[in-house]
Amino acid sequence: MKLGTVPTIVVSSPETARQALRVFDLNCCSRPSLEGSKKLSYNYRNIAFSPFDDYWKEVRKLAVQEIFNIKRVHSIQPVKYEEMRKLIDSFSESASTKTPVNLSETLLSLTVSVVCKASFGVSFQDTVLNNERFNELIPEALEILGSFSASDFYPYVGWIVDRFTGLHKLRERSARALDAFCEQMIDLHLKKDKEENEDFVDLLLKLEKDQVVLGHEKFTRNNVKAVLIDILLAGIDTAAITMTWAMTELSRNPRLMKKVQSEIREKFGDKEITSLKETDELEYMKMVIKETWRLHPTTPLLLPREVMTEFEINGYTIPVNTRLQVNVWAIGRDPDAWKDPEVFLPERFVDSDINPKGQYFELLPFGGGRRMCPAMYLGTKMVEFGLANLLNRFDWELPEGMKAEGMKMEEAPGLTINKKHDLTCSC
Numbered sequence: 001m002k003l004g005t006v007p008t009i010v011v012s013s014p015e016t017a018r019q020a021l022r023v024f025d026l027n028c029c030s031r032p033s034l035e036g037s038k039k040l041s042y043n044y045r046n047i048a049f050s051p052f053d054d055y056w057k058e059v060r061k062l063a064v065q066e067i068f069n070i071k072r073v074h075s076i077q078p079v080k081y082e083e084m085r086k087l088i089d090s091f092s093e094s095a096s097t098k099t100p101v102n103l104s105e106t107l108l109s110l111t112v113s114v115v116c117k118a119s120f121g122v123s124f125q126d127t128v129l130n131n132e133r134f135n136e137l138i139p140e141a142l143e144i145l146g147s148f149s150a151s152d153f154y155p156y157v158g159w160i161v162d163r164f165t166g167l168h169k170l171r172e173r174s175a176r177a178l179d180a181f182c183e184q185m186i187d188l189h190l191k192k193d194k195e196e197n198e199d200f201v202d203l204l205l206k207l208e209k210d211q212v213v214l215g216h217e218k219f220t221r222n223n224v225k226a227v228l229i230d231i232l233l234a235g236i237d238t239a240a241i242t243m244t245w246a247m248t249e250l251s252r253n254p255r256l257m258k259k260v261q262s263e264i265r266e267k268f269g270d271k272e273i274t275s276l277k278e279t280d281e282l283e284y285m286k287m288v289i290k291e292t293w294r295l296h297p298t299t300p301l302l303l304p305r306e307v308m309t310e311f312e313i314n315g316y317t318i319p320v321n322t323r324l325q326v327n328v329w330a331i332g333r334d335p336d337a338w339k340d341p342e343v344f345l346p347e348r349f350v351d352s353d354i355n356p357k358g359q360y361f362e363l364l365p366f367g368g369g370r371r372m373c374p375a376m377y378l379g380t381k382m383v384e385f386g387l388a389n390l391l392n393r394f395d396w397e398l399p400e401g402m403k404a405e406g407m408k409m410e411e412a413p414g415l416t417i418n419k420k421h422d423l424t425c426s427c
């Protein structure tokens with residue numbers, strides 16, 4: 001189809017996704033230069049929006065080696081446990097006073113603390129973003145990134161529309177707030193004691209100081225900030241969204257809630273779940289997570305790709321500069337790929353090899369091919385650990401007077417799709 005003046009292909013079946021993300025991945029793994037992402041990525045210098053070039057390859061490799069590898073993910077275990085502990089204490093308090101808990105909010109604050117401590121070495125309590133504004137900032141930036149920007153579809157004139165709709169102003173405001181956050185993060189690191197553990201921010205600052213060239217480009221302060229914002233935007237709400245949707249589906253399906261809780265409690269009982277490794281054997285819980293990703297992928301359209309060299313799919317020639325969107329949401333509900341696709345049924349994964357690692361094109365929560373999420377292991381572990389703890393310790397149910405049928409299931413707009421109305425439960 002043509003969106004404005006831009007030829008766009010929407011891939012919405014597993015077989016076509018296989019062609020695009022595996023067979024012809026190299027032909028179409030660049031990103032288009034979109035107005036919405038330009039400002040927030042300091043001119044496409046982050047990982048997610050960078051075109052396919054040597055700079056992207058080197059920055060992505062660096063991030064994979066330094067923060068997303070399995071060893072590093074396990075090294076954040078104490079951080080995760082500490083944050084989880086705080087959350088459990090606050091839930092215990094709510095349980096004793098019978099006050100319902102806003103799970104959407106609390107799960108987001110959990111992932112904020114974990115990602116920030118793990119990647120930036122600081123907690124938000126010490127930053128400019130330690131206020132209510134922060135809770136709005138990340139979802140707002142993601143909504144801007146996911147919203148219709150006329151300048152991306154009508155080059156030359158679209159910017160006029162964006163000024164009228166207020167999008168331009170919103171974008172500027174959001175970029176300024178994120179920039180202020182990065183500045184403070186960098187300041188904290190420049191001031192800190194040399195003896196302290198080196199983290200990812202120190203590493204990026206060292207690249208800047210040593211004037212390292214990545215790809216063909218000198219790594220400057222803007223590059224540091226672009227990568228920090230990348231991690232902030234890509235890393236924080238995705239895991240929280242998955243946990244929120246999983247808890248939503250479980251609280252409207254008490255049978256499944258009991259089943260997954262029995263599995264966890266049989267294994268752990270009164271023992272606390274302290275390590276990320278311990279969730280490996282929770283087979284049914286992992287099915288619940290896969291089923292959540294099938295029906296509620298965090299990034300339903302993946303990120304847009306741009307065709308670099310012409311190729312052919314299903315007899316159609318796809319020319320250079322075509323924009324490609326992969327509709328993972330539709331693929332997860334494709335009746336040719338899934339039986340009773342609208343039903344939340346984790347048991348469909350019993351005796352099935354399907355996993356979310358980008359090799360089964362009917363389930364692509366992390367995308368696939370060269371642009372696939374580099375933090376799949378970290379993301380999965382955050383979700384498994386968070387859910388296992390919540391479900392082990394508390395009996396969750398809908399607040400008094402609310403019925404499963406009356407639950408609001410609408411999705412909020414944006415690049416990542418969260419539940420529109422906060423999930424509140426009693427425990």
Ligand code: HEM
Pocket residue numbers: 047048049060115119230231234235236238239242298299302303304364365366367368370371372373374375376378379380383
């Ligand atoms: C449950 C958690 C997560 C999910 C479901 C998820 C999902 C995704 C998806 C769907 C994409 C786009 C793939 C594509 O366009 O083909 C992506 C890209 C990305 N994700 Fe994740 N993600 C998660 C966690 C994280 C975390 C924790 C981080 C970092 C701390 C992260 C960093 C990134 C980055 C940097 C990219 C851009 C990759 C590129 O363009 O080369 N993600 N993620």
